[in-house]
Amino acid sequence: MLSKNQQKYLRQLGQKKYRRQHHMFLVQGAKNVLELLQSDHDIDSVFASESFLAQHHQLLGSRLDARHIHQSDEGSLSKVSTLVTNNEVIAVAPMRDVTIQETSWQLALDGVSDPGNLGTLIRLADWYGFSQILLSPNCADPHNPKVISATMGSFTRVSCAIVDLPEYLQQLDKPVYGAFLGGTNVHHVEFAQQGVLVMGSESHGISEAVGQAISERITISGYGGAESLNVAIASGIILDNIKRCSG
Amino acid sequence: MLSKNQQKYLRQLGQKKYRRQHHMFLVQGAKNVLELLQSDHDIDSVFASESFLAQHHQLLGSRLDARHIHQSDEGSLSKVSTLVTNNEVIAVAPMRDVTIQETSWQLALDGVSDPGNLGTLIRLADWYGFSQILLSPNCADPHNPKVISATMGSFTRVSCAIVDLPEYLQQLDKPVYGAFLGGTNVHHVEFAQQGVLVMGSESHGISEAVGQAISERITISGYGGAESLNVAIASGIILDNIKRCSG
Structure with missing residues (x-):
């Protein structure tokens, strides 16, 4: 289950104004969240179904403190998600500061x-x-x-x-x-x-x-x-x- | 306005089963319909807003008999359309018989x-x-x-x-x-x-x-x-x- 505050927060991050305010963004769907977990990109929190949490228990544990991992059901996740399908997991990640890279x-x-x-x-x-x-x-x-x-x-x-x-x-x-x-x-x-x-x-x-x-x-x-x-x-x-x- | 039968027909053509049955398909949005009107592809009928009909009066008249041109409002068209925006016009076109072309x-x-x-x-x-x-x-x-x-x-x-x-x-x-x-x-x-x-x-x-x-x-x-x-x-x-x- 997602608390009312969590629902509100995740829904807000669908909008640019709130992404700027919180300096956070959404990563949705298994493929993208797994890439995030396997990258060096910071992660704030993960909201996922029981089966996703069970399947990726170790990877999640290596990247996040338990209190930032939240179990939810797909029904609740799809209510806050911007995707139609693929709602077993949503991650929240902090925006990175970007400087221009002078590559060739x-x-x-x-x-x-x-x-x-x-x-x-x-x-x-x-x-x-x-x-x-x-x-x-x-x-x-x-x-x-x-x-x-x-x-x-x-x-x-x-x-x-x-x-x-x-x-x-x-x-x-x-x-x-x-x-x-x-x-x-x-x-x-x-x-x-x-x-x-x-x-x-x-x-x-x-x-x-x-x-x-x-x-x-x-x-x-x-x-x-x-x-x-x-x-x-x-x-x-x-x-x-x-x-x-x-x- | 669209009659109930017209609404039903246009909605049906969103589905493969009915496209096959009627041997017809939908062309939605001004860009695609204008390309259709300017091509040699057969056209069955056009449903369009007053302003679209006024603006393309001549082109429409050169391709379709008046009884196959139907005026409607964008609100009604968007109800039967599969598009979210761009609903000033919907055309219905017959499927073509296709034979394999042995190009190089x-x-x-x-x-x-x-x-x-x-x-x-x-x-x-x-x-x-x-x-x-x-x-x-x-x-x-x-x-x-x-x-x-x-x-x-x-x-x-x-x-x-x-x-x-x-x-x-x-x-x-x-x-x-x-x-x-x-x-x-x-x-x-x-x-x-x-x-x-x-x-x-x-x-x-x-x-x-x-x-x-x-x-x-x-x-x-x-x-x-x-x-x-x-x-x-x-x-x-x-x-x-x-x-x-x-x-």
């Missing part, structure tokens, strides 16, 4: 506001070995439960730094690649050994202010009728081309 | 059961100029409203043929490429001028029966911690590599 290659997102897309992009960044994504302030909140769910655990390895992209990109002395319709075909681009890849939102592309900081405009050639590619797919294709050159 | 390159999906992924893959196939995708019978129903919505109009240009993949692939005399963990790095594959790309489900990969028909096992190298890539992203990356060789 960086990925920046400008106005990617769909939480599912952002989560999938975090998972993609993890696949390609990025430990950070730079986000413009109008991207989806990286601690939104839908983002966390879509990362499939990659949120534990990839941090999101919210930055003023035009200002940040302007002062860099490495190439800044941006995806535009009508840029150079990505197959003809010789990517440098270091750089930044900037991807814009699906509906509006890269904003004008960010566009002024782009030194190389690139594009993925289409051959059919679709007007555009999903931003996560487009990012995957360009990152694969970058890895072909630099990896 | 073909894309086949084995057990891709998530409707959002299937819709995104149809949009991706359209981008790369495919006019058809082959589906194993256990893929999501290509006429599921979530699939149609995720195609962003590409359903009008890309047909889905449901086939017995092992049987079909075995009798082909061109290379059959399949995405597996541990196959040849896609950057080292010299793709032929014709072939089939087979992608499996995210959870189970390519099934054993289909696997026996694969002549070339390929993989996308990962560099970080994520266990897998989303199937639509992985397909995008491999199709881009195929186009680099053959396009």
Whole structure:
């Protein structure tokens, strides 16, 4: 059972305002919570079904004090959860302080506001070995439960730094690649050994202010009728081309 | 206003059983309906708000007899719609009869059961100029409203043929490429001028029966911690590599 206060607290963390206030966020579903437990990410508390607690007894005990582990039933958990299914466990984790990592290659997102897309992009960044994504302030909140769910655990390895992209990109002395319709075909681009890849939102592309900081405009050639590619797919294709050159 | 019979009919078409029975499917949201109206795809009827009807009066009139155009309010439309927002218009379209197209390159999906992924893959196939995708019978129903919505109009240009993949692939005399963990790095594959790309489900990969028909096992190298890539992203990356060789 969850107490009324616990219910209220967990429901609050579904909203950005309260996540900021408490400096905490929700991790829902077994896959994501197990990734969290196996990572070096701090954990505040876990609310789980009897069977989840029994099955992961040891792992939980190694990471949390018993008084932060709460047994509940799936019915009660699904009432406070933002997921439709997969409600055997919810964890609460403290937000991390994020500083910008000056790695040789960086990925920046400008106005990617769909939480599912952002989560999938975090998972993609993890696949390609990025430990950070730079986000413009109008991207989806990286601690939104839908983002966390879509990362499939990659949120534990990839941090999101919210930055003023035009200002940040302007002062860099490495190439800044941006995806535009009508840029150079990505197959003809010789990517440098270091750089930044900037991807814009699906509906509006890269904003004008960010566009002024782009030194190389690139594009993925289409051959059919679709007007555009999903931003996560487009990012995957360009990152694969970058890895072909630099990896 | 929608009559009770119209409400019932539109609600029924949210379900596969009734789509089969009526041989009709739903197209929801302005973007998808406008693509439908501008395509050569047959249309049975349109239910739309006053403002949508006024704005697209001419286009509608060129494609439909007035008695198949029904005015309704967004409130009534959202009650029968499977979408949360974007309910100014719903169209009903007849299913097409699909025969297999023996194009030089073909894309086949084995057990891709998530409707959002299937819709995104149809949009991706359209981008790369495919006019058809082959589906194993256990893929999501290509006429599921979530699939149609995720195609962003590409359903009008890309047909889905449901086939017995092992049987079909075995009798082909061109290379059959399949995405597996541990196959040849896609950057080292010299793709032929014709072939089939087979992608499996995210959870189970390519099934054993289909696997026996694969002549070339390929993989996308990962560099970080994520266990897998989303199937639509992985397909995008491999199709881009195929186009680099053959396009």
